[in-house]
Amino acid sequence: MKTALWFGKHNNNKVKCLLCPHYCLIDECKSGICRVRTNIEGELYSDVYGLVSALRADPVEKKPLYHFFPGRFILSIGSIGCNLRCRFCQNCEISQVSVQDAGHFEYYEPEAIVDMARLVKNNIGIAYTYNEPTVWYEYMVDIAQRSKQAGLKNVMVTNGFINPEPLGHLLEFMDAFSVDLKGFTESFYRINTSSHLEPVKNTLEQIHAAGKHLEVVNLVIPTLNDDETVFEEMVSWIAAQLGKETVLHLSAYFPRHRATEPPTPVSTLLRLNKIARRQLYFVYIGNAPDENNKTLCPSCHNSLILRVGYHVSIIGLDAEGRCKSCGFLLFENF
Ligand code: SF4
Ligand code: SF4
Structure with missing residues (x-):
């Protein structure tokens, strides 16, 4: 258990979780909609830390x-x-x-x-x-x-x-x-x-x-x-x-x-x-x-990457992630 981030304290030891748009208002000893963030004595805790x-x-x-x-x-x-x-x-x-x-x-x-x-x-x-x-x-x-x-x-x-x-x-x-x-x-x-x-x-x-x-x-x-x-x-x-x-x-x-x-x-x-x-x-x-x-170059339609299931063959990209044929930059994370 770890004290949660993103919550506010309310009357009667309730807490409001501000993490997601449900904004659960949680009574003592209860958890939010996600079931894993719990109000203990007016503090919100993450039940799943670690x-x-x-x-x-x-x-x-x-x-x-x-x-x-x-x-x-x-x-x-x-x-x-x-x-x-x-x-x-x-x-x-x-x-x-x-x-x-x-x-x-x-x-x-x-x-x-x-x-x-x-x-x-x-x-x-x-x-x-x-x-x-x-x-x-x-x-x-x-x-x-x-x-x-x-x-x-x-x-x-x-x-x-x-x-x-x-x-x-x-x-x-x-x-x-x-x-x-x-x-x-x-x-x-x-x-x-x-x-x-x-x-x-x-x-x-x-x-x-x-x-x-x-x-x-x-x-x-x-x-x-x-x-x-x-x-x-x-x-x-x-x-x-x-x-x-x-x-x-x-x-x-x-x-x-x-x-x-x-x-x-x-x-x-x-x-x-x-x-x-x-x-x-x-x-x-x-x-x-x-x-x-298959990934095709949007500029010249050269074949760049072939995939069979999770097996990947990079065939048309240079070492910087550019199309070998026309130089179009496809991958900044390569
Ligand atoms: S669903 Fe979980 S994360 Fe979302 S507001 Fe409720 S307690 Fe917080
Ligand atoms: S984990 Fe299940 S319930 Fe949660 S968003 Fe994904 S599909 Fe929906």
């Missing part, structure tokens, strides 16, 4: 990040809890439980995680992922500060439901973000995730304005968020607010947790991919057998 439920070196493409040090590895760590309640959660065993109900986890000091990251071969740094890292904010900050000092990169894989001030502090240490944009209507977010769309859009804009590397993930769920008109509105917003060079991943869904919709047909992904490519340079399909994941 508690690691998953830890492994993954290809950076698995986060997914396709334009950030392609072909390298990243030490990926996760804990317990999430501030959303997605019906279709793919990681519900760790995201939708409290510490008391969770299965196996181990305690690590922040320094131990950084030391481990240094030892992994071909590793660029540390990714905070698997469950929602916002809810173990204090631990993530403590690791990220040390990791940055050690010359490692920090990556946050997030639902984007975080308030601007805590995010602003995180931006000092984070190098890249993979952010879910789960749909593009308020009703989708409210009904299917128990959260709201607007704060996620604000997060994306704040990350972009800070100049951090950003890739957006859209899990396509039949009948829930595959409407072409709404999808096109989302793509237009990404192009206008985040830039045409923003990487968009269209990810296939499979029934999990409380969702019973059928899996996403590949034909749906291909149809939406075609729509997105009218406005964005880089659109990829994930979690599906299709191999439409």
Whole structure:
């Protein structure tokens, strides 16, 4: 347990958590919506500080990040809890439980995680992922500060439901973000995730304005968020607010947790991919057998990177991340 950051004290020993847009007002001995931030005698504590439920070196493409040090590895760590309640959660065993109900986890000091990251071969740094890292904010900050000092990169894989001030502090240490944009209507977010769309859009804009590397993930769920008109509105917003060079991943869904919709047909992904490519340079399909994941130069259409699963072949980029054919700078993080 560790005293939480970002809370205010209220009457009758209540506390208000200011970390995410739920602004939970929490009674003594109770926790917030995320189940892992608890009021003890009028102070807010993180229940998950140092508690690691998953830890492994993954290809950076698995986060997914396709334009950030392609072909390298990243030490990926996760804990317990999430501030959303997605019906279709793919990681519900760790995201939708409290510490008391969770299965196996181990305690690590922040320094131990950084030391481990240094030892992994071909590793660029540390990714905070698997469950929602916002809810173990204090631990993530403590690791990220040390990791940055050690010359490692920090990556946050997030639902984007975080308030601007805590995010602003995180931006000092984070190098890249993979952010879910789960749909593009308020009703989708409210009904299917128990959260709201607007704060996620604000997060994306704040990350972009800070100049951090950003890739957006859209899990396509039949009948829930595959409407072409709404999808096109989302793509237009990404192009206008985040830039045409923003990487968009269209990810296939499979029934999990409380969702019973059928899996996403590949034909749906291909149809939406075609729509997105009218406005964005880089659109990829994930979690599906299709191999439409070649990276082409947006300037001369030379083939730059080939991918088969998580295997990456860099064929058309020079050592500085420029297209060998026309000199277009594609990768600043290479
Ligand atoms: S981080 Fe958790 S406790 Fe804090 S406002 Fe969000 S859901 Fe509530
Ligand atoms: S944000 Fe991610 S981890 Fe949290 S409930 Fe939704 S899908 Fe699960």
